[in-house]
Amino acid sequence: MSLSELIKSFQCQKILKSNPQTKSVVLLGQISKSNDAIITIEKSHFVTPDESYDVASSVEQTLEINHNDIYYWSNSILKQDLEENPGAKLNLIYPATETHIRKYGEQPHHYVVETPQMYKDYAVPYIESMKGDRIKWVYNILFEGKESETFVHHDKDLQTGFVLLPDMKWDTINLDTLYLCCIVNRTDISSVRDLNESHVQWLIDLQQRLRKLTFEKYSVEADQLRIFAHYHPSYYHFHLHIVNIKHPGLGNGIAVGKAILLDDIIENIQLAGDYYQKKNIGFLLGENHGLWQIEGYRKSHEERQ
Amino acid sequence: MSLSELIKSFQCQKILKSNPQTKSVVLLGQISKSNDAIITIEKSHFVTPDESYDVASSVEQTLEINHNDIYYWSNSILKQDLEENPGAKLNLIYPATETHIRKYGEQPHHYVVETPQMYKDYAVPYIESMKGDRIKWVYNILFEGKESETFVHHDKDLQTGFVLLPDMKWDTINLDTLYLCCIVNRTDISSVRDLNESHVQWLIDLQQRLRKLTFEKYSVEADQLRIFAHYHPSYYHFHLHIVNIKHPGLGNGIAVGKAILLDDIIENIQLAGDYYQKKNIGFLLGENHGLWQIEGYRKSHEERQ
Numbered sequence: 169m170s171l172s173e174l175i176k177s178f179q180c181q182k183i184l185k186s187n188p189q190t191k192s193v194v195l196l197g198q199i200s201k202s203n204d205a206i207i208t209i210e211k212s213h214f215v216t217p218d219e220s221y222d223v224a225s226s227v228e229q230t231l232e233i234n235h236n237d238i239y240y241w242s243n244s245i246l247k248q249d250l251e252e253n254p255g256a257k258l259n260l261i262y263p264a265t266e267t268h269i270r271k272y273g274e275q276p277h278h279y280v281v282e283t284p285q286m287y288k289d290y291a292v293p294y295i296e297s298m299k300g301d302r303i304k305w306v307y308n309i310l311f312e313g314k315e316s317e318t319f320v321h322h323d324k325d326l327q328t329g330f331v332l333l334p335d336m337k338w339d340t341i342n343l344d345t346l347y348l349c350c351i352v353n354r355t356d357i358s359s360v361r362d363l364n365e366s367h368v369q370w371l372i373d374l375q376q377r378l379r380k381l382t383f384e385k386y387s388v389e390a391d392q393l394r395i396f397a398h399y400h401p402s403y404y405h406f407h408l409h410i411v412n413i414k415h416p417g418l419g420n421g422i423a424v425g426k427a428i429l430l431d432d433i434i435e436n437i438q439l440a441g442d443y444y445q446k447k448n449i450g451f452l453l454g455e456n457h458g459l460w461q462i463e464g465y466r467k468s469h470e471e472r473q
Numbered sequence: 474m475s476l477s478e479l480i481k482s483f484q485c486q487k488i489l490k491s492n493p494q495t496k497s498v499v500l501l502g503q504i505s506k507s508n509d510a511i512i513t514i515e516k517s518h519f520v521t522p523d524e525s526y527d528v529a530s531s532v533e534q535t536l537e538i539n540h541n542d543i544y545y546w547s548n549s550i551l552k553q554d555l556e557e558n559p560g561a562k563l564n565l566i567y568p569a570t571e572t573h574i575r576k577y578g579e580q581p582h583h584y585v586v587e588t589p590q591m592y593k594d595y596a597v598p599y600i601e602s603m604k605g606d607r608i609k610w611v612y613n614i615l616f617e618g619k620e621s622e623t624f625v626h627h628d629k630d631l632q633t634g635f636v637l638l639p640d641m642k643w644d645t646i647n648l649d650t651l652y653l654c655c656i657v658n659r660t661d662i663s664s665v666r667d668l669n670e671s672h673v674q675w676l677i678d679l680q681q682r683l684r685k686l687t688f689e690k691y692s693v694e695a696d697q698l699r700i701f702a703h704y705h706p707s708y709y710h711f712h713l714h715i716v717n718i719k720h721p722g723l724g725n726g727i728a729v730g731k732a733i734l735l736d737d738i739i740e741n742i743q744l745a746g747d748y749y750q751k752k753n754i755g756f757l758l759g760e761n762h763g764l765w766q767i768e769g770y771r772k773s774h775e776e777r778q
Contacts, residue, residue, distance in 0.1 A: 170537070171535055171537045171540065171545050171547055172534075172535045172537075174545070175528055175529065175532060175535055176529045177529075178528050178529065180525045180526045180527065180528060181525070182525075183521055183525070183526060186518075186519065186521060187518075188518040189494070189495060190494055190495070190496075191495070191496050191516050191517070191518045191519065192519075193519045193521060193526060195526050195528065197528075207528060209519065209528075209532070209549070209551075211496050211516040211517075211518075211519075211551075212496070212516075212548070213491075213492075213493040213496045213516075214491065214496065214497075214498045214514065214516075216488050216491060216498060220485045220486070220487070220488070221485045221488060221498060221500050222485065223480055223483050223485060223500065223502075223512060223514075224480065224481045224482075224483065227480060227514070227561075227563065229477075229555055230476055230477045230480055230563060231555045231556065231559070232475070232476040232477075235476065238566055238567055238568060238569070239564070239565070239566055240476050240479070240564065240565040240566075240567070241562065241563070241564045241565075242476055242562070242563050242564075242565075243517070243555060243556075243559035243561070243562055243563070244514070244555075244559055244560060244561045244562070244563045245553045245554075245555055245559060245560050245561075246516075246553070246560035246561050248550045248551070248560075249550075250534055250535075250536045250548060250549075250550055251536065251548075254536070254548035254549055254550060255549060255550050255551035255553075255560065256532075256548070256549045256550075256551050257546065257547070257548055257549070258532060258535060258546070258547050258548070258549045259544070259545065259546045259547070260544075260545040260546075260547075261543055261544055261545075262543055262545070263543060264543070277697075277718050277719070278696040278697070278718075279695075279696045279697065279698060279699060279718055280696065281736060304542060305541050305542040305543075305544065308541060308542060309541065314541050314542075315539055315541055317539075318539060336539075336544060336546045339538075339548060340538060342493060344491060344493050345493040389778075390584075390778050391583040391584045391585065391774070391778060392582075392583070392584065393584060394584060394728075394729065394730055394757075396729055413582050413583075413584055413730070413757055414491075414493070414582070415493060415494070422728040422729060422730075423699075423727040423728055423729070423732070424699065424701055424727060424728070424729055424732040424733065424734045424737075425699055425718070425727075425734060427728070427729040428729065429729045429730060429755050431586060431753065431755045432729075432755070435752060435753055436741075439744070439745055439748070439752075440744060440745070443744070447740060447744075448736065448740055450734055450736045450737070452699075452718055469696070473694075473695055473696060
């Protein structure tokens, strides 16, 4: 079935999330009887290519709500175009697993300070369990040519190489929200916890190349980018986020307690080679996350409160 | 003229602001030759009245961008209805004054990596120039009882004491957006750059007390809080931000490249007493900021690009 047909068959059962700030909804439903699906719809940002905006042609209709003195407010209908000016970005996960449903559901979060001991005792086995088939899609990109038509760059060297490609969060149109993802080829780094002094020069070179490639492809300068990793990441194969600094908010995605600047990673390891092995790392953990489900991990957190 | 007619006559001259997170733009233009006008357009949130959403009828068309394994992403055209389901909210200010225009204006930002040398040569004199009368309002709070009716706590000890009070960004009602500010009494710390091992135990105790006080007053648990400093801060007298982790959006305020977790500050200094004296610190700097106005500072940044 094509995506359009899949969407037409989607029967919504529950609104998992609704965010009035970002104008987005996450819907849980079914496409066939036995398979769950998750649809995320997020309104698109305005396309303003040339420092100007043709309001009269973009706003098709207006209905005034009220006015007072020099202030007027109204509701409007906007012109849309599928290729140049879409109304929304729609993402589908199908079939969706329990892990997906948990990840997208509303859940209480906790600021957890993970000690090296908590990492060793509980996170390491958890991380191992999250490999294999669960990151098959990553290996599809790296080694099977999946999505390769969108690659900004592909260096196939197995030790130092990487793929640079548009993140699926990005609409690929609006440069203000430029969001690229760099997935490294090497498969031996699950997260920042695995990084040590043997990786420093490689990380420095990598950052340099990512900035250069992004500039060459999109004309976005190095000092217009935030380059960072997540801890914990959403999948345990080392990757970096390359995001326009104008992107004002990605929920938790660029926040302290989730994002770590690559510049800081490099310099911290330069300061102490085992920085990320001995460091407590504070981050936001949702109750639906697999780590929170591990009793020992949760108890260690509670004892430290 | 009706609002629709006013909008039709609007000639856009400049995009004052463009926010991809909230999907909104602020436009400066003219309606008649002598009068400026400001139009704000913000996409509307999805209308989901009954815990369900009829995707098939809401999404009129879909154009797939790509798919990989179980993940699909696309751009879409949404159904709109002026009364029930508008595409956007449009506000007009007409005629707009200079004050309006400045208020809505935006500045370019840069991701700047400040070296200890840049700090010493340019930031230190700048910081000195930003003291005195410019932070009189801080001393009014600490020593003159200003805003004291709102204080959550006041410890008057000149070395270890502090004021804990609601930040002016907080409505003081919605606990999900709880935002407190802790301003310390001691006047010898301008920013994290001044922190060293002599401050570690004090910072540990301070964090402990802030968590306890916040819980006692608002019943918000310690692991529901992000406690952090800003670099550069908006005023050069050491203070901390205490924010509910549920706070949905603070723009740059909680982002890496601006916010630094107090937990990280403490542990980094424990690792190396002079961590914040020798560390390069990456942060977002707006062109209207005093530091960007300093030629030497700006040049040092450009040379490092």
